[in-house]
Amino acid sequence: MQLEIDGGFTTPEFQARVSRAQKLMGEYKLDGLLLSSMDNIRYIVGIDSTFWESYTRPWFVLVPAEGDPTAIIPEIGHSIMETTWVKELRSWPSPRPEDEGTSLLVNAISELPRRHGRVGAELGMELRLGMPVAQLLDVITKLKGIEIVDGANVIWQLRMIKSQAEVARIKRAIDITGTVFEAVPDFVEVGDTERTIQREFRARLNSGGAGAIPAVICRSDVGGPFEITGGPRDRPIVDGDLLFIDTGTTYDGYYCDYDRNYRVGNVSDALLQAHERVWQANEIGLEAARPGVTAASVFEQMANVLSSGDKNLNSNGRMGHGLGLRVTEPPSIRLGDQTVLVPGMVLCIEPGLEYEAGKIVLHEETVLITEDGAQLLTKRAPRQLPRID
């Protein structure tokens, strides 16, 4: 796989995305797509900014059913937007709470050639609106003869299929992170705390060339972490622990999301057996993820390996998900998700087991779906748990 990254994305890349968006808009009978969240704007425009961390000034991009997008942005963002491929810019002096871009937005939407009288917005599944809800409701009230409807189907059908340039960035994020995972037994020792391990892990991601490092989860407990969502504690790792590190790290905006597990000194046989079972389930998942099958069927095949007699099998509710400009994206690898896998999807395959109450083992690998099956992007976790002493 040739995965070169030479500078940023090209204009043809963005044009291809818009063109695909417009084809989907046709299918869903939309006259336009209104985007306000940082990941969706970045997807269309290519801007890298942490300015969205502030909620004062919303940014908008309107993609019409035909033609090029319009950026409707606070004046403070005008200069950076001028450096992008988007040529139609409209700005307002922000902050201006009484009209934080609302009138510009209403005008731009109203000017769209009207065919269906419907514009898609970030209302639904796995989306967050990048402006206050009250502002969207105000826009809806002011639009005459145009309905704002959920654009989630268009957005996710668009973003679920990655271009080669997107895969290259995910792969780079994975490689930077993989190098750090491999070094863990060298730089971690008994007595280090979750917090100090997390700090050193981040330092190595940073020096290794990561972009942003939004999430490094570091959890440890004897036999396995009791949970996997919280921040680091000052708990030192001790003999018998399973150390679990999971990270959402980016390169040029694109995430990797995967974890690795380490045994600390001597661990129980029950843990080793659970680990082997989850590792085997991952093998099955990697084999199962092929074009033409559903996300649900990948789940089912992994569940068959894991479920012989175990309860709490499904406490995370799924065993994997999509990946891209967000750390998790549709589809979900779970019963009930009938999304059919197609080439270009990047998926995290993530079987997990709470093998005893409060002891979790979770494995995660990332694959690109190709015509020939799942191509592993991560370096496969070793079958034998790496050891820290």
Added chain:
Amino acid sequence: MQLEIDGGFTTPEFQARVSRAQKLMGEYKLDGLLLSSMDNIRYIVGIDSTFWESYTRPWFVLVPAEGDPTAIIPEIGHSIMETTWVKELRSWPSPRPEDEGTSLLVNAISELPRRHGRVGAELGMELRLGMPVAQLLDVITKLKGIEIVDGANVIWQLRMIKSQAEVARIKRAIDITGTVFEAVPDFVEVGDTERTIQREFRARLNSGGAGAIPAVICRSDVGGPFEITGGPRDRPIVDGDLLFIDTGTTYDGYYCDYDRNYRVGNVSDALLQAHERVWQANEIGLEAARPGVTAASVFEQMANVLSSGDKNLNSNGRMGHGLGLRVTEPPSIRLGDQTVLVPGMVLCIEPGLEYEAGKIVLHEETVLITEDGAQLLTKRAPRQLPRID
């Protein structure tokens, strides 16, 4: 100022926040406050998690007008929520797109003692909803006799006033960052790029004890950056540049937000004069920020210093803002913001000047409003620009 941080926040701290929230709910005639964004949930519950980076599973906290909060959370978050002071937990197996906590939410809101028939939510000013809009609309439809209204006034009046424990964390974030700012002339030299400088800056924040490092903006251009929102470029800094570094770095969830400027080699007199003018405006702002005055009047006094003949004075639309669990919070220091400053507010005072087209000088300091005026939390930027060669 005694600012000790001994472990996490205490239960009485959270109880005091809830008690203040409930007083405000009385004033605004609300039976409850529904929270879904990470910062608002963290404010009430104290959880540190990067799990919200994934948009698959929303989390909710419902604060009733009387009594303790209820957490309505996906099962994956149950174990960490059990470690908090919140005792009433309700969970669902997530992901479950057909009911991602909606029915639990409707039930919990419906069970609230009904006095006003109104519940506040994150609809308005400088708020983002932590669930899909479509889900909120679904909740609204299913509620009988209870209206969901904007809770922004309650949320911001509550959060604008910081406790001593909160100020201590902001101060810690500032101190960690300040140490790195002071070292910039030692570790940066001509020829380094925005990207390499940003990377080294982040490394030092990390090793210095920062929590998350959501934003490090590093911009340079001859005479001053042309804009201040974008990501780093591979542009090397050259003689005549103004190097601008701005960061939103956290400690235990609380942000600092401030910038520093550096001259690279020999710079123009026009830049030095602009810098002096902005530095003086900052002096005025630090003096002006006192209890009893409005945010608008602080802006006005700084603007008087800056505006003698200059255009583009107000291209950022404001000259400062609040600070806390978000990198920017209300109020805005701008004309039109009639918020009266009171003790306990933490404010960034941020005069800026585009002294020539595409050349920006921006200064930012952080203060705590006390009975006696503004107490500087940052170490004041030197009047003479530090020099990099």
